[in-house]
Amino acid sequence: MPTVTFLPSFRKAVVDREGTLMEAALNAGINLNVVCGGQGKCGKCVMFVKSGVAEFDRDQFGRFFSPEELESGACLACQTRVIDDASVFVPESSHIQEQKILIETLGLETEFHPSVWKYPLVLNPPSLDDPSPDLTRLLWGIEKKGGPREGKIYAPLEVIRSIPRVLRDSGWKITATVALVPGGYRLIDVEKGDTSSRLYGVAVDLGTTTVVVFIRSLVDGRVVGVASNYNKQISCGEDILSRVNYARKGGLAKLQSLAAESINTAITRAANQAGVDREDIHEVVIAGNTIMTHILMGIDPAYMIEEPYVPVVRRYLTAAASRVGLEVKENAGLFIFPAVSDFIGGDIVADVLASGMSESSEVSLLIDIGTNFEVVLGNRDWMFSCAGAAGPALEGGEVLFGMRANPGAIEQITLDLETLTPAYRTINHEKPRGICGSGLIDLLAELLRACVIDRTGRINTVIAHPRIRLGPHFPEFVVAWKEETGIGKDIVITENDIKNLIMSKASILAACITLMNEAGISRNGIDRIYFTGAFGNYLSKENAIIIGLIPEVPLERIRTIGNGAIEGANIALVNRKKRKQLDEIARTMAYIELNATPSFMDEYTRGCFLPHTDLSLFPVVEKMLDECRIHRG
Amino acid sequence: MTIRTLTDWTGVVGTVMLGATAADGGTRSVSYTLGGESDLPFLGDPPSGHIPLVAFELCDDPAIWPAVVREYAGDLSNDPGKWAKAAEADYGADLVRLSLTSTRRKDFSGYAALKTTIQEVLRKCRLPLIVEGSNDPSIDSEVFAVCGEAGEGERLLLGTAEAGRYRSVAAAAMAYHHAVVAQSPIDINLAKQLNILLHEIGVPSDRIVIDPYTGALGYGFEYSYSVMERIRYSALKGDTDLAMPMISAPTDSLTVKEVRDAAPAARQDIAVKWEYYTALSSAIAGAAIVCVRHPRTVPLLKDTLAALWSGQTPGKV
Amino acid sequence: MPLKALDIYKLLPRKNCKECGDPTCLTFAMKLASGKGEVDKCPYLDDNARNILGASTRPPIRKVKIGVGERSFAVGDELVQFRHEKSFYHPPGILVAVSDLWPAERIREVTIRVRDEVLTRVGADLLLNGIVVRNSSGEGPAFRRAVEAVEEVADLPEVLMAADPAVMEQGLSVCGHFRPLIHAAARENYKGMAALAKNYGCPLAVRATAPEELEELVGLCTGEGVDNLVLDTGSSSLHQFLNVSTAVRQQAITRTTPAFGYPVFLDAAEYGLQDGALVTGILRYASVIAVEEVDRASLLALLTLRQNIYTDPQKPIQMTPGIYRVGTPGPDAPVLLTVNFSLTYFTLQGYLESSRIPCFMLIVDTEGLSVLTAVASGKLSEGLVKESIKKFELEKAVAHKTLIIPGYAAPLSGKIEEETGWKVLVGPRDAAEIGEFLGKEWKR
Structure with a gap:
């Protein structure tokens, strides 16, 4: 089999003859940027063949390159077959760009009620007087130690098989591990000696892009290790839809193993950091969106992206972690969060658990913003949920100088209302390269306050100011002159960017209002707004209200709960009482299909205005705008 | 038989004045107050507000005007002044809407001619005038300035402001004391947004006439109809951002397939009926001004509006 | 105001028993709120809840069917005053009048035209709905012969207009079993007309020029056992029709005056401005409209307007991709x-x-x-x-x-x-x- 050497890192990997460079890269652990899932469509997985034998179909895919590039060996990794040993250069742009993965959480305290216990036992050896069988002896021992009654514990065959040896080899000093499972208890392991201090569990947030893992002691609940990494499925497509399409084309097994591998990598990293042996991990709890958890469990998600959008399972799932390829203790239990619908998955159920809204009489509005958004409104008695597409603008996509929250992104910005001079802060304090979501929201709010844009987002080109100018296609506002930037170009925001941002924010606001209307609740009836997810964590709450991304409520009612999915998974890991509530939470949450709600479009149009067509819904913003207008004349 | 309707309204449609008579420093033979309605259209004895007005619409460049009208009007269609006079004297229109279609020509630069045309129309016809200017942002500001100035003192209704281009027409209207047509694409929220935008640059409500955009009968008219009903309803419910009179000015009524493909002998009749059904429906939905382009539609409409307004039926057999 | 899902939810037992077929009481409430659910599917409703929910889902305007067979049509069963609030559901039947003074040949010609004239727009066939037979002669046999002439050439829904029950019966003897609308019961003849309507199982129009009278007459006719009524407001002008019809619709849908919970009849020929009356009738709640012959130009416009207004605003007309x-x-x-x-x-x-x-x-x-x-x-x-x-x-x-x-x-x-x-x-x-x-x- 040929070996491929990747430059400049000199990582090597073997690949089947005629295998693709993409597969080789995957084997070498290189996280390639493959937006289309390796279909030769996105042109992102660019490599340059420096030497060796590899075939690239230029007729079909050469259109992505200039003749000069082709001349120097340019190819698409996903469409290049390795025939013999080769050495290949991977430009920086072909790697997945590193970005912040959110592992911060609200840090809610929860009671410690684990679902797995270790019982160190010293048993009397059997004798003619005491001839009870090994297993009974063991289970009685557990019962005597305060564990579940003997008759309630189920012992699987493979554990029973190990018992006689372990008992005798250890001199009848052993540690039994018992887990709470649906319908009772399960003896999952019997070890020699006293290992009772080595009992760990893992909470996992399995996201479309990232995986976050917490390792916690299940003896006392301490967090001992945290790690995160990319979901390796990205090499099969960036967004969820392309993953499903990949699965449809026979790729389910591969996606499944990549999901497991992504979790394993993170677990290993966290375990190493904590000095924990993976064999001491006895339980894994996973919250993820519905499609991710389906894929991890090896359940075909193909029908979930077609009408009528029905998942295969909604309820929580349990299995042995090893059955899906997780490298932890063989019999360790796996608990997968229940989902509400195709679009409201276990990650949102985890958000809800983390927020505590399902236990409060107060009415909360929980918002998870990404390219897709999810919104939940309700309290302990009732909950409505909905999901929709916000478009990529708020994450920096479809915006000329938009970017993800990577180093060099302008993440905060204010304008001097007199001179229109911006003051901004970038991630890692590098020279600005673009603007990320939180910066864009600030910018929109500031341009509105400065009366540079009207409430539809159109730039008032009548204002004579060097920063306001007619761009090649649209009027634009210069945020940073090229001398200040790290890209040698003026960073601007165009009227078209602003429109895309407004359309994105309008769909989120309209979703919130649609749920509020469904429940008959006004903005004053909202006691809490929770932002979850990376986006919500960094944005300015005040500016989110000024632009009408969310309904106006007093700022102190707004909280960010960070990564609610990992938070919820953590809670469920260490607190079985909360875990028990999950199915009920998922069932209580009624799902509202926005497309089938006629008023949604009306609300959307009303929301395509800053902050909203009806200012009486935004009294504080109204006052602020009046002042700004007077100020500007 | 009369029975009271039940709805409790809290709002009133605001008023807009059109046309200035000698008493107001203009030269119009009449001036109109639009708006003032405190109930749904035609409800009450007598109904609140004012009877809807019928505007005859003509243009300064008939090249893009409906063939069926050119055919009927003959040479008149090449002379806006004479045509406007006929609208007053022969057709019996309440007011005239002059559409400056010449500005749609490529590389338009005939600003001086616009001025002449408007002045000519104002001289030959003493009815209040609606002027529909350009629809190209790059010439808007000059066109509207010319229109505004040419009609100074006559209290025109100047069109058309849209969300993407409202500043120049608003500026001309404010400078020369005219009212503004605010057009939005068949959506109550967009109509409201545009009114807010106009307010925010200083155009008061009593200078704004809402044009919710009227689609042709059979080609989306029902959307326009419902938007007009919703706007009136919201105004009466107290939404002051929507409490302005409305104008209905369908541009495609006479170029629809039903008219284009009609047998020549029937074409005129079909055109008139198509326009009549559209305009009357708009008035019942709440339009204060309905615009028509076929001369024969004007008297038919005026008769029916009178019958709906007062209960007296002209020409009853 | 229709109830919100959460308001309904609060009336439900909230036990999530799933017996209604929905997973939770909240989803059941959402179905009820959107008009898609049936209150009776919940076995645990208390009387108060049943009253509130039942009343808000029963149609406030009675559905009345006219004619039999392919061309029969139903009117009424409307829920709103403005189409944008939900939709108008049952477009008015437009029926062309013939007179019993006319020769049979002319009656047949008009009937055939109504039978055959079709306008196809955006994939739908638009048609006139039937024939109105006017008893202009004042005599029974002529009326009967006119109805016979209609029946000879078409199975169209009919409105029989005669003031004298004896004359009406002559017409009904020909088509009474095809569910024509009997027009009209008035104060002086309602007993006879109601008896005919009952005998033949026909819908009955009631006509009075004062609202109190109309309300009373409705009571009298339902008292006689006739439930399928149509209201003729006897308006003297288009202005009055628009006012009265609007008020009737409002009082019906708000259930203020239950006697007004029936479809409304309009004789568009009565006001000298037939096109104007047609527009007013289509827009302002007429459900059965009598017209004198319409020319092709008016026909095109009126059928198009009716189609437009009775399109579901939430289900836009779609083009075939x-x-x-x-x-x-x-x-x-x-x-x-x-x-x-x-x-x-x-x-x-x-x-x-x-x-x-x-x-x-x-x-x-x-x-x-x-x-x-x-x-x-x-x-x-x-x-x-x-x-x-x-x-x-x-x-x-x-x-x-x-x-x-x-x-x-x-x-x-x-x-x-x-x-x-x-x-x-x-x-x-x-x-x-x-x-x-x-x-x-x-x-x-």
């Missing part, structure tokens, strides 16, 4: 993609026609959503575009691979290029600018 041609485009002609919302289609088509540039329109199935909506909701996606290009064999129609998409679909341009391999040009947001856009951008 596919490739449409404007002019006679060649293989180099531009291809413009848009959605199958009929208004979008017609608007764009109109501007394309006036641009005089022959081109193709690729209409994709967004289930009638407009461009903005379809983009926002994800219905318009690169996948749909790809699928449509393939399904409608666009590549066979043109010799290039450039697609013009609506301005509001700009966010999809990159994805469409990736997914389809077609080059994408982003067109204007406003269809009115399409001519200019093509003039500038389409250089092939």
Whole structure:
């Protein structure tokens, strides 16, 4: 089999003859940027063949390159077959760009009620007087130690098989591990000696892009290790839809193993950091969106992206972690969060658990913003949920100088209302390269306050100011002159960017209002707004209200709960009482299909205005705008 | 038989004045107050507000005007002044809407001619005038300035402001004391947004006439109809951002397939009926001004509006 | 005001027993709120809840069926005053009048025309609904012969208009079993008319010129056992009709005056302005409209108006997805993609026609959503575009691979290029600018 050497890192990997460079890269652990899932469509997985034998179909895919590039060996990794040993250069742009993965959480305290216990036992050896069988002896021992009654514990065959040896080899000093499972208890392991201090569990947030893992002691609940990494499925497509399409084309097994591998990598990293042996991990709890958890469990998600959008399972799932390829203790239990619908998955159920809204009489509005958004409104008695597409603008996509929250992104910005001079802060304090979501929201709010844009987002080109100018296609506002930037170009925001941002924010606001209307609740009836997810964590709450991304409520009612999915998974890991509530939470949450709600479009149009067509819904913003207008004349 | 309707309204449609008579420093033979309605259209004895007005619409460049009208009007269609006079004297229109279609020509630069045309129309016809200017942002500001100035003192209704281009027409209207047509694409929220935008640059409500955009009968008219009903309803419910009179000015009524493909002998009749059904429906939905382009539609409409307004039926057999 | 889901939920037992077939009481409440559920599916409702919920779901205006067979129609069963609040459901029947003074031949001619005249618009066949037989002669036999003439040539729904029950019976002896509308019971003849309506199982119009009288008369007729009533307000002018009909609709849907919970009759010929009366009737709640003969011009407009007004505002008229041609485009002609919302289609088509540039329109199935909506909701996606290009064999129609998409679909341009391999040009947001856009951008 040929070996491929990747430059400049000199990582090597073997690949089947005629295998693709993409597969080789995957084997070498290189996280390639493959937006289309390796279909030769996105042109992102660019490599340059420096030497060796590899075939690239230029007729079909050469259109992505200039003749000069082709001349120097340019190819698409996903469409290049390795025939013999080769050495290949991977430009920086072909790697997945590193970005912040959110592992911060609200840090809610929860009671410690684990679902797995270790019982160190010293048993009397059997004798003619005491001839009870090994297993009974063991289970009685557990019962005597305060564990579940003997008759309630189920012992699987493979554990029973190990018992006689372990008992005798250890001199009848052993540690039994018992887990709470649906319908009772399960003896999952019997070890020699006293290992009772080595009992760990893992909470996992399995996201479309990232995986976050917490390792916690299940003896006392301490967090001992945290790690995160990319979901390796990205090499099969960036967004969820392309993953499903990949699965449809026979790729389910591969996606499944990549999901497991992504979790394993993170677990290993966290375990190493904590000095924990993976064999001491006895339980894994996973919250993820519905499609991710389906894929991890090896359940075909193909029908979930077609009408009528029905998942295969909604309820929580349990299995042995090893059955899906997780490298932890063989019999360790796996608990997968229940989902509400195709679009409201276990990650949102985890958000809800983390927020505590399902236990409060107060009415909360929980918002998870990404390219897709999810919104939940309700309290302990009732909950409505909905999901929709916000478009990529708020994450920096479809915006000329938009970017993800990577180093060099302008993440905060204010304008001097007199001179229109911006003051901004970038991630890692590098020279600005673009603007990320939180910066864009600030910018929109500031341009509105400065009366540079009207409430539809159109730039008032009548204002004579060097920063306001007619761009090649649209009027634009210069945020940073090229001398200040790290890209040698003026960073601007165009009227078209602003429109895309407004359309994105309008769909989120309209979703919130649609749920509020469904429940008959006004903005004053909202006691809490929770932002979850990376986006919500960094944005300015005040500016989110000024632009009408969310309904106006007093700022102190707004909280960010960070990564609610990992938070919820953590809670469920260490607190079985909360875990028990999950199915009920998922069932209580009624799902509202926005497309089938006629008023949604009306609300959307009303929301395509800053902050909203009806200012009486935004009294504080109204006052602020009046002042700004007077100020500007 | 009369029975009271039940709805409790809290709002009133605001008023807009059109046309200035000698008493107001203009030269119009009449001036109109639009708006003032405190109930749904035609409800009450007598109904609140004012009877809807019928505007005859003509243009300064008939090249893009409906063939069926050119055919009927003959040479008149090449002379806006004479045509406007006929609208007053022969057709019996309440007011005239002059559409400056010449500005749609490529590389338009005939600003001086616009001025002449408007002045000519104002001289030959003493009815209040609606002027529909350009629809190209790059010439808007000059066109509207010319229109505004040419009609100074006559209290025109100047069109058309849209969300993407409202500043120049608003500026001309404010400078020369005219009212503004605010057009939005068949959506109550967009109509409201545009009114807010106009307010925010200083155009008061009593200078704004809402044009919710009227689609042709059979080609989306029902959307326009419902938007007009919703706007009136919201105004009466107290939404002051929507409490302005409305104008209905369908541009495609006479170029629809039903008219284009009609047998020549029937074409005129079909055109008139198509326009009549559209305009009357708009008035019942709440339009204060309905615009028509076929001369024969004007008297038919005026008769029916009178019958709906007062209960007296002209020409009853 | 219809109840909100949460209001209904609070009336439900909230035990999530699933016996209604829904997973939770909340989802059941959402169904009830949207009018899709049946209150009785919940076995645990208390009387108070049943009263509140039952009352809000019973139709406030009675549904009345006129005629039998293929052309029969039902009217009434409306819920709202404004179509934008939900929808108008049952378009008014428009029936053409014949007189029993006319020779049978003339009656047959009119009937045949009503039977056969069809207007096809956006995939629907629009028809007049039936025949009104007027007893102008005042005599029974003539009336009977007129009804016979109608029956000879068509099975159309009928309205029999006669003031004398004896005369009416002559007409009913011919068509009484085909459920004609009997017009009309008044104060002085209601007993006879009601008896006929009951005997023949026909709907009955009641006519009074004062509201109290009308209300009383409705009571009298239902007292006689006739439930399928139609109200004739006897208005003396169009102005009055509009006022009364509006008030009747309001009082019916708010259940203020239950006696007004019936469809309304309008004789459009009564006011000398038939077209005006037709427009007023269609817009202002008439359910059965009698007209004198209408010419083709009026017919086109009135059937179109009726179709427009009775379209469900929440279910826009949809175009069949596919490739449409404007002019006679060649293989180099531009291809413009848009959605199958009929208004979008017609608007764009109109501007394309006036641009005089022959081109193709690729209409994709967004289930009638407009461009903005379809983009926002994800219905318009690169996948749909790809699928449509393939399904409608666009590549066979043109010799290039450039697609013009609506301005509001700009966010999809990159994805469409990736997914389809077609080059994408982003067109204007406003269809009115399409001519200019093509003039500038389409250089092939």
